[in-house]
Amino acid sequence: MSEKEKKEKIRITVITPEKRVFEGYVDYISLPSISGSLGILPKHMPIITKLKIGILKLVNEGNATYIGVCRGHFEFFGKIARVLTERAIITAYEDRQATIAELKKKHDITQEITEETKKVIQAIAGLTTLKK
């Protein structure tokens, strides 16, 4: 890709705490913002949004890449876009629904566990105060 072509494109990085999932130049981004689907083209106004579980679509010269993201944030300014998310899976078009289901499932499980652990901790705390 020539320097001139790069200038016309958006440079996007998709980062999770565990690894850098995607890095590259794209023409168009569609993302699952908390208030609905959002499309970003070059020269879009600077924006910071919250993401919900969904599919991030990156289009470069007609080729689309789909990345399942699990909550997080999206920042765009100038020609640089940054997706910060807890978990991201690169997926195919056919697997989009399955990816969302998987992200939701994992997410729910962790939520359940934390809720359960919290309840247990609260119960133990209650018992120790009773004992005293």
Place this chain on the structure above:
Amino acid sequence: MEKSEDIRNRIKSIKGTRKITKAMEMIASSKIRKAQHRINEARGFIEGIENVIMDIACFSSTVADPLLAEPEIDNKVLLMGVTADRGLCGGYNVNIIRLIEKMIAALEKSQRSVTLEIIGTRGKNYFNYMGYKVARSYENMSDYPKFLDAREISKDLMSRFLSGQANRVFICYTKFKNPAEIYPTVRQLFPISIYESEIPSNILNSKNLEVFIDRFGRNYSSEGNLNSGADKVMGRSRGTVDTLIGGRVCRLRPEFIYDPSLQEVLGSMLPEYIYSVVYGILLESTASETGARMTAMKTASENADEIINGLTLMYHRARQQQITMEISEIVSGFESFNVSAD
């Protein structure tokens, strides 16, 4: 001199130990590469979040969040110490435990009550043995810390800070630079302040710790801050995002659109930042532990080699002496036989 048999047995046992230390060294050196890689990935994420928060701070510095607010009463401190689950890693555990003890002493000297929480079996055992009250301890995560572990720990810390059980949260961990350079460090987690919230270990002594605590005791937000002049004029409240700028020069940028709202974006961004910071801290501690273990095991293997060399020399000497003695016994026996035959 010892019998050659005994020396041979000693050599054998030391060779056995050397095999173990050599194996541990090799395991540690392969683990450290992975750990370094994970740290780099996590650093990228933390930097990303820091940059976004900085962008918010530069343009909307009046927005406040309870996680940024300096406490009005400042007498309850929660201290989190990150130690290892296993030993045999040189001075790693000793150094961090010493730092935690110094920190407790300095905090108690400044009339604050300290709640102690420990990550790692070694630290937990030590502080229980020494009679400190460990409020909560986490184990079995120094080998391979996961993001979810970090999230659980930081959620707990955050709820304690927000509910007022602790006015300030410090974390003591070992910063990783490279396997040979690891530094025990103190960092303030809550209230959040991105810059200058750490003190490096080369200035760590009891006096500096007191200065460090004292500095945070004052209204730290208006120090070294670009907007500090404006603060006074406009009478901004404490706990706004401009505490995060901390003397850094903002790049000029147009204003951002926030979706759904600035307050909400910041409200979800700051916990995310803390999760990733704690995750980074756990990773750095793991890498430091592995690094310390690698160096310690390397030294141990070298020492074992030295001892084996010394013992081999001694073994040969003993063996030669034994042979000489046997020969002289035979010769003298033969001589006496000849004399009696004459």
